Amino acid sequence: MKGWENNSDFMVKKEIVSAANLKKEIEEAKVELTSQNKKLKLSVKTEAKKKVNKKKAVTKKKVDKKKAVTKKKVDKKKALAKKKADKKKAVAKKKAEAKKKVDKKKAAAKEKVDKKKAEAKKKAEAKKKEEEAKKKEEEAKKKEEEAKITQEEIWEEQLTEEEIIGFQIDKTDMDKLVNRVTEMIAGYETKGILQNILWRKLKLSSRDGSRLALKLERLGNITREKILENGRWTYLLLIKKIPISTKSIENAPCLVCPVEGKCSTDGEISPKSCVYIEDWVLTELKTKKVMKLIDAKKDHYRKLAHEQGYRSRASYKLKELNKSYRIIGAGHFVLDLGCAPGGWMQVATKIVGNKGKVMGIDSSYVEEIPGTFILRASINDNNIIEEIFDFFVKKVNTVICDLSPQVTGNWSVDHASQISLNYSAVKIMEQVLEKKGNSLFKVFDGEFSNEFYHYMKKKFLRVKLTKPKASRKPSSELYCICLGYLG
Numbered sequence: 274m275k276g277w278e279n280n281s282d283f284m285v286k287k288e289i290v291s292a293a294n295l296k297k298e299i300e301e302a303k304v305e306l307t308s309q310n311k312k313l314k315l316s317v318k319t320e321a322k323k324k325v326n327k328k329k330a331v332t333k334k335k336v337d338k339k340k341a342v343t344k345k346k347v348d349k350k351k352a353l354a355k356k357k358a359d360k361k362k363a364v365a366k367k368k369a370e371a372k373k374k375v376d377k378k379k380a381a382a383k384e385k386v387d388k389k390k391a392e393a394k395k396k397a398e399a400k401k402k403e404e405e406a407k408k409k410e411e412e413a414k415k416k417e418e419e420a421k422i423t424q425e426e427i428w429e430e431q432l433t434e435e436e437i438i439g440f441q442i443d444k445t446d447m448d449k450l451v452n453r454v455t456e457m458i459a460g461y462e463t464k465g466i467l468q469n470i471l472w473r474k475l476k477l478s479s480r481d482g483s484r485l486a487l488k489l490e491r492l493g494n495i496t497r498e499k500i501l502e503n504g505r506w507t508y509l510l511l512i513k514k515i516p517i518s519t520k521s522i523e524n525a526p527c528l529v530c531p532v533e534g535k536c537s538t539d540g541e542i543s544p545k546s547c548v549y550i551e552d553w554v555l556t557e558l559k560t561k562k563v564m565k566l567i568d569a570k571k572d573h574y575r576k577l578a579h580e581q582g583y584r585s586r587a588s589y590k591l592k593e594l595n596k597s598y599r600i601i602g603a604g605h606f607v608l609d610l611g612c613a614p615g616g617w618m619q620v621a622t623k624i625v626g627n628k629g630k631v632m633g634i635d636s637s638y639v640e641e642i643p644g645t646f647i648l649r650a651s652i653n654d655n656n657i658i659e660e661i662f663d664f665f666v667k668k669v670n671t672v673i674c675d676l677s678p679q680v681t682g683n684w685s686v687d688h689a690s691q692i693s694l695n696y697s698a699v700k701i702m703e704q705v706l707e708k709k710g711n712s713l714f715k716v717f718d719g720e721f722s723n724e725f726y727h728y729m730k731k732k733f734l735r736v737k738l739t740k741p742k743a744s745r746k747p748s749s750e751l752y753c754i755c756l757g758y759l760g
């Protein structure tokens with residue numbers, strides 16, 4: 274090797290070698306560096322990856338935690354909802370069970386009702402059949418009765434006119450009896466009286482009474498109307514002619530006539546041409562019931578009442594007044610004071626209908642009116658209020674009052690007693706009429722009518738005195754309409 278050190282080639286060669294070595298070293302260093310670089314890069318990457326993973330793990334942990342919390346919440350909610358739903362289900366179940374029970378009960382009740390209904394229907398049908406049979410039986414009885422001849426008819430067949438007119442009761446002044454009975458019948462005016470009631474009042478046997486009625490009819494004093502009363506034929510006695518009593522000729526001019534001895538029907542001095550008799554007769558007739566009867570017979574409303582089955586012409590007064598003032602309405606509870614023979618009750622019953630109630634009070638007998646209650650009593654009787662409440666149970670909507678006293682013919686007396694009856698009726702009204710209720714009072718017009726009108730004005734919202742068309746023109750009766758009781 275020392276030979277090579279002086280040689281330039283050698284030197285170059287040496288330099289080349291060292292350069293090659295250097296190159297080799299550089300390359301090796303390069304490799305080493307690359308490797309180290311690679312390693313470093315790898316370690317940085319690994320580190321970064323580690324960091325990322327760590328971050329990821331932390332995030333995941335967080336997310337998982339959140340998820341767990343959320344899941345817990347959701348589960349809690351779900352559990353709550355489930356609990357609620359279960360509770361709801363339980364309630365619904367309970368309800369359904371309760372409903373089932375109620376339905377069962379309802380079904381049982383319905384079954385009971387249906388059973389009852391069926392029984393009631395059966396009963397009603399049986400009752401209907403029974404009623405129909407009864408009706409048929411009654412009709413047959415009625416036909417049979419109608420075919421029956423009364424004792425009076427037998428007498429009429431058997432007795433001569435003389436025997437009928439000459440009828441005499443032992444030890445009795447027949448003229449006096451005829452006058453008395455005729456006057457009594459006249460007292461019942463156009464209503465008439467049932468003969469058996471009259472005979473009871475007179476304490477006459479029904480045989481004597483019936484013969485007497487025949488006699489009165491033949492004398493032209495009365496008429497007899499054959500009627501079926503409680504399944505038996507009897508007669509309603511109606512006045513035809515007022516008897517001539519000594520009282521009725523009290524003021525006759527003949528009693529004090531100086532030429533009475535010379536008076537004869539065909540003579541120069543005769544009752545036919547006597548002006549005193551004419552004056553007296555005219556004055557008497559004006560005040561006598563005969564006049565009233567003549568009027569009554571011609572009367573349009575009386576005829577109408579007869580045709581339409583109303584018991585009195587008074588029915589038309591109430592009909593007319595109610596049409597204008599609506600005193601009575603459907604469903605009303607109505608009290609009728611002084612109701613005989615029942616004309617107003619017939620009208621009231623029709624107006625109130627099925628839901629209403631009608632009660633009548635009169636001291637006279639009133640034949641039954643279906644669907645009503647009739648009390649035979651004086652309005653001054655003590656227990657009258659109790660009787661009224663017994664029937665109605667509560668206060669009434671309307672009080673109607675057509676009270677009339679037994680008229681004497683003296684107007685001031687009759688007027689005073691009629692107004693006095695009205696004040697008694699008002700006392701009843703005050704206890705039984707409901708607030709805002711209505712009333713109707715007949716008033717015999719006279720000096721006290723105005724006082725009565727003002728008395729009523731204090732008690733009602735609206736009060737009016739009026740005279741219906743159906744009231745006879747010459748009659749001095751007015752009607753006091755009272756609406757809206759102030760209580």
Ligand SMILES: C[S@@+](CC[C@H](N)C(=O)[O-])C[C@H]1O[C@@H](n2cnc3c(N)ncnc32)[C@H](O)[C@@H]1O
Pocket residue numbers: 584585587588610611612613614615616617618634635636637650651652653675676677678679694
């Ligand atoms: C004109 S009538 C009534 C008519 C009746 N509104 C009708 O439509 O048929 C008068 C009635 O008052 C009756 N009366 C008079 N005073 C009476 C009293 N104190 N108590 C009960 N009724 C009485 C009479 O008996 C008579 O029947």
